[in-house]
Amino acid sequence: MDKSKRFFLKGAGALLAGMSAYQATRASEHSSPASQRKYALLHDENRCIGCDACTQACREVNQVPEGVSRLEIVRTGPHGEYPNQTYHFERQSCQHCENAPCVNVCPTGAAYKDPQTGIIKVDEWKCVGCLYCIAACPYKVRFIHPVTRAADKCDFCEQTRLSKGELPACVTSCPTQALVFGDLLDTQSGVYQLVRTQPVSRDKESLGTSPKLFKIRAAKGEVIL
Amino acid sequence: MSRLPLLVALVSLLSWLPVQAKESSSAAMSEIHKSPCMKCHKRNGTMQGIHGNSDLTVSCVDCHGEKQGHPRKASDLVVFNAATPAETQVKPCIECHDPQALGTLEWTHNVHSNKVSCSQCHQLHPTEDPMVSVTQADRAAMCQQCHQSKQD
Amino acid sequence: MNPFHFDGLVWHWPIAIYLFLAGMSAGAIFFAILLRYFCLGQDAWKSNFVRAACLIAPLAIWAGLGILVIDLTKPFDFWKILVFYNPLSVMSLGVMVLMVFQVFMFAWLALLFARPLTRLTASRMPFIGKFLAWLKPHEASITGLTMILSLSLGAYTGFLLSALPGYPLLNNPVLPVLFLMSGLSSGAAGALLLGVLMKGRPDSKEVKFIHKIEIPLILIELLVIFTFFAGLVLSGGAKLEAAGNALGQGFWGWIFWGGIIGLGLSLPLAMNLFMTASAQRRFSYVAFTASMSLLGVLLLRNFILYTGQMTML
Numbered sequence: 224m225d226k227s228k229r230f231f232l233k234g235a236g237a238l239l240a241g242m243s244a245y246q247a248t249r250a251s252e253h254s255s256p257a258s259q260r261k262y263a264l265l266h267d268e269n270r271c272i273g274c275d276a277c278t279q280a281c282r283e284v285n286q287v288p289e290g291v292s293r294l295e296i297v298r299t300g301p302h303g304e305y306p307n308q309t310y311h312f313e314r315q316s317c318q319h320c321e322n323a324p325c326v327n328v329c330p331t332g333a334a335y336k337d338p339q340t341g342i343i344k345v346d347e348w349k350c351v352g353c354l355y356c357i358a359a360c361p362y363k364v365r366f367i368h369p370v371t372r373a374a375d376k377c378d379f380c381e382q383t384r385l386s387k388g389e390l391p392a393c394v395t396s397c398p399t400q401a402l403v404f405g406d407l408l409d410t411q412s413g414v415y416q417l418v419r420t421q422p423v424s425r426d427k428e429s430l431g432t433s434p435k436l437f438k439i440r441a442a443k444g445e446v447i448l
Numbered sequence: 449m450s451r452l453p454l455l456v457a458l459v460s461l462l463s464w465l466p467v468q469a470k471e472s473s474s475a476a477m478s479e480i481h482k483s484p485c486m487k488c489h490k491r492n493g494t495m496q497g498i499h500g501n502s503d504l505t506v507s508c509v510d511c512h513g514e515k516q517g518h519p520r521k522a523s524d525l526v527v528f529n530a531a532t533p534a535e536t537q538v539k540p541c542i543e544c545h546d547p548q549a550l551g552t553l554e555w556t557h558n559v560h561s562n563k564v565s566c567s568q569c570h571q572l573h574p575t576e577d578p579m580v581s582v583t584q585a586d587r588a589a590m591c592q593q594c595h596q597s598k599q600d
Numbered sequence: 601m602n603p604f605h606f607d608g609l610v611w612h613w614p615i616a617i618y619l620f621l622a623g624m625s626a627g628a629i630f631f632a633i634l635l636r637y638f639c640l641g642q643d644a645w646k647s648n649f650v651r652a653a654c655l656i657a658p659l660a661i662w663a664g665l666g667i668l669v670i671d672l673t674k675p676f677d678f679w680k681i682l683v684f685y686n687p688l689s690v691m692s693l694g695v696m697v698l699m700v701f702q703v704f705m706f707a708w709l710a711l712l713f714a715r716p717l718t719r720l721t722a723s724r725m726p727f728i729g730k731f732l733a734w735l736k737p738h739e740a741s742i743t744g745l746t747m748i749l750s751l752s753l754g755a756y757t758g759f760l761l762s763a764l765p766g767y768p769l770l771n772n773p774v775l776p777v778l779f780l781m782s783g784l785s786s787g788a789a790g791a792l793l794l795g796v797l798m799k800g801r802p803d804s805k806e807v808k809f810i811h812k813i814e815i816p817l818i819l820i821e822l823l824v825i826f827t828f829f830a831g832l833v834l835s836g837g838a839k840l841e842a843a844g845n846a847l848g849q850g851f852w853g854w855i856f857w858g859g860i861i862g863l864g865l866s867l868p869l870a871m872n873l874f875m876t877a878s879a880q881r882r883f884s885y886v887a888f889t890a891s892m893s894l895l896g897v898l899l900l901r902n903f904i905l906y907t908g909q910m911t912m913l
Contacts, residue, residue, distance in 0.1 A: 324764075324765050324766070326688075327686075327688045327689065327763075328688075328689050328690065328691065328763060328764075329686055329689055330681050330684075330685070330686055330689045330691040330692035330695060331680050331681055331683075331684040331685075331686065331692070332684050332685075332686045333684075349680055349684060350674070350677075351672050351673075351674050351677045351678055351680050351681055352672045352673025352674045352677075353672055353681070353691065354610050354611060354673070355689070355691050357610045358610040358611055358764050358766075358767075358909070359763070359764050359765065359766065360766065361765050361766035361912075361913055362766075363608065363766070363912070367673050372673040372674045373673070373674070427913060430765050430766075430913070432765075
């Protein structure tokens with residue numbers, strides 16, 4: 224093998240190694256598949272008793288002022304006749320859509336999806352308060368925070384609890400384990416297993432928003448015509 | 449949410465009474481305490497709550513049932529504690545309190561209906577029913593006393 | 601139900617005023633261009649109607665933007681909209697269109713008034729004359745772009761609302777066309793009203809020219825409104841419900857049939873036809889007709905904004 228050929232091969236090898244190292248560091252810097260998460264929440268309406276422990280915990284942990292709320296349990300009923308009456312409880316909070324209308328319409332990019340976690344977040348500083356996201360959200364869960372004057376909503380307690388390695392406040396406060404939180408990309412997670420095996424549904428799927436708030440609908444029903 | 453409707457219910461129930469303001473002071477002297485039951489039940493029988501108001505003309509037997517053989521022989525007296533079936537305990541209450549009206553004031557009445565006795569949450573004998581002054585947080589905590597499931 | 605306060609209402613009347621003013625600005629410059637190139641020629645700047653349109657175009661857009669900024673929850677942070685852009689956001693694209701529109705609008709206005717401006721500034725600020733002379737060879741492209749941008753701005757006011765997926769009435773492909781048409785006619789009406797107020801002759805050829813365009817424009821507007829609601833009704837479901845809530849009942853039903861269809865479209869159409877047929881164009885006729893047109897457009901903006909938010913998916 225002549226000298227120049229060997230030199231070329233060595234050089235090419237070094238270049239390849241360098242490039243792959245560069246690629247690797249770049250990948251870990253941005254969104255490496257290993258550290259990426261897709262957080263989701265499941266609300267089992269059959270387990271929910273409508274006690275409002277979650278809404279109170281949310282208000283307390285996230286310092287949500289009175290008059291606005293990040294999380295509400297909407298009660299419908301009573302269904303049936305005394306003494307056998309039931310209620311339905313539906314969770315109303317940010318659905319953390321994969322294809323979020325609020326993110327699409329935000330003129331400044333203050334509403335954005337965190338590529339690391341899949342959580343829809345609000346950059347309070349960037350928000351100018353045009354209300355476009357509030358109008359665009361088909362789930363009507365966004366509001367103007369009276370103190371920051373910026374749009375606000377559920378962030379799965381990203382700031383207040385996830386960052387400390389704790390579960391969202393609503394999940395830990397639920398006495399009946401009606402809420403299951405986890406990573407959809409982790410096939411071992413409870414939420415992944417339940418979404419795979421249970422008849423889950425999501426709100427307004429026809430809009431193409433791909434929400435990440437899953438629901439197991441109440442088994443007892445009532446047709447209201 | 450839970451406090452106001454109860455208060456409204458109680459106040460509206462008694463709004464026609466001219467004496468409601470001084471009812472606790474006069475409770476010891478109210479008609480109900482002239483009942484023969486009080487001869488024995490001096491200590492555990494005093495009725496200081498709204499139900500003791502003379503103008504309501506509620507007597508011990510209205511809720512607890514007739515004396516029959518009590519105390520020596522068997523009787524059908526209703527004791528408002530966990531030993532008595534809920535349905536038996538609820539029956540005298542709904543003689544006056546319309547379940548539907550209770551349900552509109554506080555939705556949890558509807559789901560517990562005759563499956564949980566009223567006395568699990570309410571107390572009539574003390575001056576004030578503890579439910580009247582319950583806070584939002586107390587209320588959620590009370591739900592959890594029964595509704596608690598372990599992670600499986 | 602209170603027509604101005606109900607569940608799900610996010611945007612209030614200031615937004616409707618903004619949409620009205622932005623549409624009027626676009627329409628005014630559109631008609632100024634038409635008057636300049638298809639009616640009056642080089643001396644267009646002498647016409648009171650062209651001057652009126654050239655006053656309305658910048659003033660309306662500034663007033664509209666002012667209202668928009670005040671209506672933000674953080675008015676002092678409005679500059680962030682100009683610094684940060686989101687290419688997916690209709691509002692962000694609209695801001696871009698608005699900025700570029702203003703640049704070309706002023707370039708076109710400068711060219712329109714090039715002769716008097718050069719004369720006025722010849723002694724003290726000769727660079728203005730030089731700048732205008734430099735601009736002159738680009739007149740054709742500036743005019744074309746101003747025209748396109750004015751049409752984009754007019755349509756943008758509709759796209760802004762039609763991008764909301766949760767409101768079946770607003771999420772409607774015909775809405776941008778409807779708002780463009782009504783924006784153009786409000787521009788024409790504004791130019792006519794301010795023109796006659798500025799002592800423009802009501803029987804001048806500008807008025808005849810505008811009327812000739814306004815009549816088909818109103819007919820198209822009626823057709824587009826019909827298509828808009830026929831589309832909602834035929835879609836069924838929530839869209840049908842939304843159309844029923846908007847047209848079939850209460851305050852906004854009266855506004856639609858009486859205010860928009862009656863006073864805002866039919867009456868101006870009849871007056872324009874009458875004035876064209878009889879060739880009688882008096883100050884009172886022209887001013888009244890234009891006022892009714894403007895009222896109709898303002899009501900239409902409010903009607904669409906409020907009834908659009910009345911029905912949610």
